[in-house]
Every structure is written in structure tokens, then in C-alpha cells.
Amino acid sequence: MKIWIVKTPVEGANKGVAMIQQTLKDCHEQVVFGLATGGTPQTLYRLLSASQLDFSRCIAINLDEYVGLDQENPQSYAYYMNRHLFSKKPFQQTFIPNGMNRNATVETQRYDQILDRYPIDLQILGLGQNGHIGFNEPGTPFESTTHEVQLTESTIAANARFFAQSTDVPRSAYSMGIKSIMAAKQIIIMAYGKAKAAAVKKLVLGPVTTAVPASILQQHPNVTLIVDEAAADQIKKEKVED
Numbered sequence: 001m002k003i004w005i006v007k008t009p010v011e012g013a014n015k016g017v018a019m020i021q022q023t024l025k026d027c028h029e030q031v032v033f034g035l036a037t038g039g040t041p042q043t044l045y046r047l048l049s050a051s052q053l054d055f056s057r058c059i060a061i062n063l064d065e066y067v068g069l070d071q072e073n074p075q076s077y078a079y080y081m082n083r084h085l086f087s088k089k090p091f092q093q094t095f096i097p098n099g100m101n102r103n104a105t106v107e108t109q110r111y112d113q114i115l116d117r118y119p120i121d122l123q124i125l126g127l128g129q130n131g132h133i134g135f136n137e138p139g140t141p142f143e144s145t146t147h148e149v150q151l152t153e154s155t156i157a158a159n160a161r162f163f164a165q166s167t168d169v170p171r172s173a174y175s176m177g178i179k180s181i182m183a184a185k186q187i188i189i190m191a192y193g194k195a196k197a198a199a200v201k202k203l204v205l206g207p208v209t210t211a212v213p214a215s216i217l218q219q220h221p222n223v224t225l226i227v228d229e230a231a232a233d234q235i236k237k238e239k240v241e242d
């Protein structure tokens with residue numbers, strides 16, 4: 001795992017933009033990006049939106065969506081992606097789980113077929129305070145594919161800041177599984193702020209355990225972790241590469 005400790009999320013996002021640019025250069029045909037939501041990638045999407053990069057030959061596959069929120073709901077991840085990226089940078093095609101499909105079996109199978117059809121070249125990830133990736137909460141099997149997740153109280157509390165009140169946060173979500181995330185050729189995971197420091201330590205230095213879903217990334221051959229100093233507080237700096 002490469003680790004970059006940056007001064008600010010803007011510096012981290014600039015590194016992300018450079019890696020995305022490289023991926024676009026390296027892949028001469030269609031490029032498939034796996035995309036995340038949440039607060040962490042917002043700066044990255046802002047810089048991508050302002051860049052000259054062209055995504056018209058790219059496919060975007062998002063990690064997750066709340067069950068029960070439609071794409072017109074400002075708290076849905078579909079709305080988030082349109083607002084922060086797709087309205088400014090058109091992609092050839094974009095996919096996100098349909099939170100309005102209450103038939104979890106049908107929806108998760110549909111999404112797995114999309115993932116089979118479009119292998120991900122570069123996956124962007126944020127990190128939950130409890131070590132989750134996508135909405136794969138602690139305890140999720142590493143072999144999981146797309147599934148419906150019952151959100152933990154800690155995730156509901158962490159995400160309540162995006163809602164008028166915590167009782168508005170949906171209790172479940174559809175999420176790509178850990179197996180699908182690990183199938184990406186390359187992964188960038190970003191984490192900023194001291195609230196992420198404990199999870200970053202477990203991600204980098206802890207045992208690989210389903211109790212910390214992100215710890216499986218230690219076994220992926222091409223992961224770059226981008227953290228600011230607050231998030232890197234509990235890890236050794238000797239692994240840093242520039």
C-alpha cells in the first residue's frame with residue numbers, strides 16, 4: 001500500500017486528479033471508474049469538474065445508495081453524484097443502485113451483472129469511522145457481492161449531518177460488496193480529519209479482519225491511501241512515498 005500524507009484535502013484531491021489523469025492516459029479504450037460519495041471525495045469532484053479531463057468514454061459505477069431515497073431526493077447518492085460531478089462532467093454511462101427498488105434480490109443481482117460487465121479500472125473510496133468501505137459495515141464477509149445493508153448506529157450518527165435530523169437517515173442501503181471492491185485493478189482510498197485516525201490505523205497496521213472491512217485492502221496489489229496529518233496521526237510515517 002502506498003501512503004501519501006498531505007497537508008490538506010485539496011492537496012490530496014490534486015493527487016487523486018493526477019492518478020485519474022494517468023488512468024485515462026493508460027487506458028486507450030473505455031475506462032471504468034468506481035465512485036464514492038460522502039464528504040471526503042467532494043474536493044476531488046470539484047477539481048475534476050474544473051479540470052480539462054474528458055470522461056465521455058468513461059463508465060461510472062457508484063458504490064452504494066440509501067434504500068428508500070429516489071434520485072430527486074437531495075440526500076440520495078444519485079442526487080449527490082449529479083450535483084458534484086455528472087452535471088459538470090458527462091460520462092458515457094453511469095450506474096448507481098436503485099434505492100427505490102424494494103426487491104433487494106432483484107436489485108442486487110442487477111447491480112452484480114453491471115459489475116461483471118464493466119470491470120473497474122480505478123476505484124475511489126472513502127473510509128467510515130468504523131472502518132467501513134462503501135456501506136460494508138463491520139462483520140461483512142470479504143466474499144460479499146452487492147447486498148442490502150442494515151446501517152449501524154455509528155454510521156447513522158456519522159451521516160446524520162447530511163440530513164435535517166438523524167431520524168431521517170435511512171436504516172438500510174444497497175452496497176457493492178467487498179469482493180467487488182477488491183476486484184478493481186487500482187484503488188484510491190482517502191481519509192481526512194482526526195475522526196478517521198483510529199480507522200486509518202486499523203486499515204494500515206491492524207490485522208486483516210471482517211471487524212474492520214477496510215483492512216482487506218492490505219491484500220490488494222495496488223492501493224494508494226491519501227490521508228492528512230490528522231488522519232495519519234496513529235500510523236508510522238516511514239511508509240510514506242512521494
Ligand SMILES: N[C@@H]1[C@@H](O)[C@H](O)[C@@H](COP(=O)(O)O)O[C@@H]1O
Pocket residue numbers: 036037038039040041063064125126127128129133134135155159
Ligand atoms: N457510504 C459512505 C461511504 O461510501 C463513505 O466513504 C463513508 C465516509 O463518509 P465521509 O467521507 O462523509 O466521512 O461513509 C458513508 O457512509
